[in-house]
Amino acid sequence: MSHKRMGNQTVVMEDPPEIITSYTVVGPMEGQGPLGGTFDRVWKDSLNQEQSWEKAESKMMEDALQGALTLSGIQQDQIDFQIGGDLLNQLISTHFAARSLGFPLIGLYGACSTMALSTALAGMLIDGHFARYVMVGVSSHHDTAERQYRMPTEHGNQRMMSAQWTVTGAASLLLGRSATGIAKINGAHPKVTAATIGRVVDLGVKDTNNMGAAMAPAVADTILNHLQDMKRQPSDYDLILSGDLGEVGWNLVKDILRQSKVKLGDEFADCGRMIYGADQDVHAGASGCGCSGVVFAGDILQKMRLGKLRRVLFVGSGALHSPISCFQGESIPGIGHAVVIET
Amino acid sequence: MSHKRMGNQTVVMEDPPEIITSYTVVGPMEGQGPLGGTFDRVWKDSLNQEQSWEKAESKMMEDALQGALTLSGIQQDQIDFQIGGDLLNQLISTHFAARSLGFPLIGLYGACSTMALSTALAGMLIDGHFARYVMVGVSSHHDTAERQYRMPTEHGNQRMMSAQWTVTGAASLLLGRSATGIAKINGAHPKVTAATIGRVVDLGVKDTNNMGAAMAPAVADTILNHLQDMKRQPSDYDLILSGDLGEVGWNLVKDILRQSKVKLGDEFADCGRMIYGADQDVHAGASGCGCSGVVFAGDILQKMRLGKLRRVLFVGSGALHSPISCFQGESIPGIGHAVVIET
Numbered sequence: 001m002s003h004k005r006m007g008n009q010t011v012v013m014e015d016p017p018e019i020i021t022s023y024t025v026v027g028p029m030e031g032q033g034p035l036g037g038t039f040d041r042v043w044k045d046s047l048n049q050e051q052s053w054e055k056a057e058s059k060m061m062e063d064a065l066q067g068a069l070t071l072s073g074i075q076q077d078q079i080d081f082q083i084g085g086d087l088l089n090q091l092i093s094t095h096f097a098a099r100s101l102g103f104p105l106i107g108l109y110g111a112c113s114t115m116a117l118s119t120a121l122a123g124m125l126i127d128g129h130f131a132r133y134v135m136v137g138v139s140s141h142h143d144t145a146e147r148q149y150r151m152p153t154e155h156g157n158q159r160m161m162s163a164q165w166t167v168t169g170a171a172s173l174l175l176g177r178s179a180t181g182i183a184k185i186n187g188a189h190p191k192v193t194a195a196t197i198g199r200v201v202d203l204g205v206k207d208t209n210n211m212g213a214a215m216a217p218a219v220a221d222t223i224l225n226h227l228q229d230m231k232r233q234p235s236d237y238d239l240i241l242s243g244d245l246g247e248v249g250w251n252l253v254k255d256i257l258r259q260s261k262v263k264l265g266d267e268f269a270d271c272g273r274m275i276y277g278a279d280q281d282v283h284a285g286a287s288g289c290g291c292s293g294v295v296f297a298g299d300i301l302q303k304m305r306l307g308k309l310r311r312v313l314f315v316g317s318g319a320l321h322s323p324i325s326c327f328q329g330e331s332i333p334g335i336g337h338a339v340v341i342e343t
Numbered sequence: 344m345s346h347k348r349m350g351n352q353t354v355v356m357e358d359p360p361e362i363i364t365s366y367t368v369v370g371p372m373e374g375q376g377p378l379g380g381t382f383d384r385v386w387k388d389s390l391n392q393e394q395s396w397e398k399a400e401s402k403m404m405e406d407a408l409q410g411a412l413t414l415s416g417i418q419q420d421q422i423d424f425q426i427g428g429d430l431l432n433q434l435i436s437t438h439f440a441a442r443s444l445g446f447p448l449i450g451l452y453g454a455c456s457t458m459a460l461s462t463a464l465a466g467m468l469i470d471g472h473f474a475r476y477v478m479v480g481v482s483s484h485h486d487t488a489e490r491q492y493r494m495p496t497e498h499g500n501q502r503m504m505s506a507q508w509t510v511t512g513a514a515s516l517l518l519g520r521s522a523t524g525i526a527k528i529n530g531a532h533p534k535v536t537a538a539t540i541g542r543v544v545d546l547g548v549k550d551t552n553n554m555g556a557a558m559a560p561a562v563a564d565t566i567l568n569h570l571q572d573m574k575r576q577p578s579d580y581d582l583i584l585s586g587d588l589g590e591v592g593w594n595l596v597k598d599i600l601r602q603s604k605v606k607l608g609d610e611f612a613d614c615g616r617m618i619y620g621a622d623q624d625v626h627a628g629a630s631g632c633g634c635s636g637v638v639f640a641g642d643i644l645q646k647m648r649l650g651k652l653r654r655v656l657f658v659g660s661g662a663l664h665s666p667i668s669c670f671q672g673e674s675i676p677g678i679g680h681a682v683v684i685e686t
Contacts, residue, residue: 103542
């Protein structure tokens with residue numbers, strides 16, 4: 001009946017949709033990091049002449065979406081859906097960007113896993129013949145996230161060594177049906193071939209300064225289910241890329257999977273460990289929708305277009321708590337959503 | 344290429360998915376209203392022995408999801424996705440309910456339009472062969488929403504006459520592919536036959552005590568586009584049901600559409616005008632994800648199963664602001680998402 005499902009949790013595309021273009025906009029600190037040269041635009045400061053950090057984040061997402069659209073040469077009214085989200089309450093970055101662009105909107109909340117979840121859903125809606133072109137957009141902003149989740153950055157409080165640094169960045173993708181006739185301007189178009197939608201997993205971690213530990217069990221669960229559903233080994237992938245586990249969570253996932261006889265080797269990397277240099281003093285790594293968003297839409301897709309990577313499992317990781325749920329003594333539920341990208 | 348699209352914004356199902364079961368849980372005030380007899384469960388108080396209103400809301404959503412699942416006789420591990428959301432920051436009601444139930448989760452944020460958006464997406468994922476069974480769940484809670492968006496209810500501030508009352512209620516649907524062989528336990532299974540995903544529309548309303556006015560232009564835009572895409576008249580529907588426009592927004596939609604030569608008559612109703620009685624002193628009506636959720640999953644689906652309604656256009660309405668965006672002087676963006684339900 002549902003011939004596009006494989007195993008318990010995985011869907012497989014019949015006619016894999018293509019990622020036609022992508023675009024990234026980041027803040028100055030991300031521009032100075034080791035991936036600085038892979039981003040399409042680097043802002044000189046995190047406010048970019050807007051009146052608030054929130055307005056700046058929304059503009060950043062709008063610029064990212066407009067960037068991928070312009071690169072593609074596709075007309076604005078050909079876009080069937082915008083799919084995506086951000087970290088801010090009521091997804092205001094996404095909603096104000098969508099107000100400017102006018103696309104029919106499906107707003108998602110998957111915390112920092114939003115890029116992977118949105119890409120999976122965009123792939124399904126295209127492969128299901130409900131859309132020809134879909135734009136994906138995600139964002140996060142260090143200063144908006146800090147004051148919403150933790151402390152205003154002006155407060156200057158000391159950070160724990162297990163804490164991660166929220167990326168200021170927005171990323172977009174323009175996906176379309178295969179063989180759309182859009183010229184391949186910068187190498188092959190990577191395709192979305194499969195996706196594994198994650199379950200909420202919560203092993204009781206309550207420390208909001210250690211989100212890597214909170215997310216690791218969910219990411220391990222999704223990787224394990226994906227491999228079992230597809231009957232694959234980690235070595236079947238050139239790269240297994242988690243979203244923003246950071247140093248603590250990345251090591252935990254390897255430990256957890258080893259107990260299930262799955263050994264992750266050099267093919268396992270984490271966006272949260274890639275975007276900042278050791279000299280940038282971010283402690284356990286990076287986080288935020290923008291973290292996996294700009295690493296995936298920048299560095300990774302560039303390497304895929306050039307044939308340096310052929311099959312990637314991209315596993316977005318999300319911590320699904322709120323400040324209120326933590327104040328009420330709840331632990332932090334985690335989730336991992338995976339998409340397979342191939343050329 | 345995308346043969347399931349019609350016109351600019353509408354998708355049409357090839358093999359319309361069925362709504363196999365639905366379930367509603369509401370608070371005491373909703374139980375005392377004119378639709379009280381249509382709900383599956385009425386709580387005696389809005390806390391239901393939980394330690395906080397937030398924990399109560401999450402439990403309410405869990406109970407609604409479990410209710411529809413139990414009614415259907417389908418096993419928990421046969422559910423391919425849970426789709427839905429709520430009004431709370433970071434969708435904590437949804438995430439904690441999903442943690443208990445263990446379904447692969449797609450979290451949506453469409454404010455009070457979430458029931459219609461989730462139903463549309465569930466329909467697409469089933470019709471696209473990515474799932475056989477999908478659960479939809481939404482919730483809102485008066486006391487959690489008031490303290491998040493406005494004032495703690497203990498404060499007892501005076502409400503404007505244009506203000507709406509957030510419903511305490513959770514609703515769920517269990518959708519599946521047609522001809523699943525599930526016995527029709529209470530009449531025909533209504534089917535999802537088409538959907539129109541809305542665009543963000545913002546005409547500059549800044550008054551958070553008048554959300555009906557903020558949402559009306561978006562709802563009118565979606566109804567107009569839907570009718571044009573499907574080449575239909577309002578009279579082609581037994582009922583055009585908006586989510587939670589309330590008294591102010593409901594009248595505005597009729598005015599706006601009259602300017603486009605579309606006359607809405609007695610077939611146009613609004614969930615926000617139905618759930619509370621005139622004696623319940625809620626001013627302009629009801630609102631919240633739970634408002635359209637429990638009216639649609641209760642009264643409307645019951646009438647469809649009994650053949651009293653045969654073709655319904657259900658248009659969820661959402662106000663996409665946040666307290667932060669309003670404090671920063673932004674107006675309130677609105678959205679409307681429509682699904683066609685037929686027996």
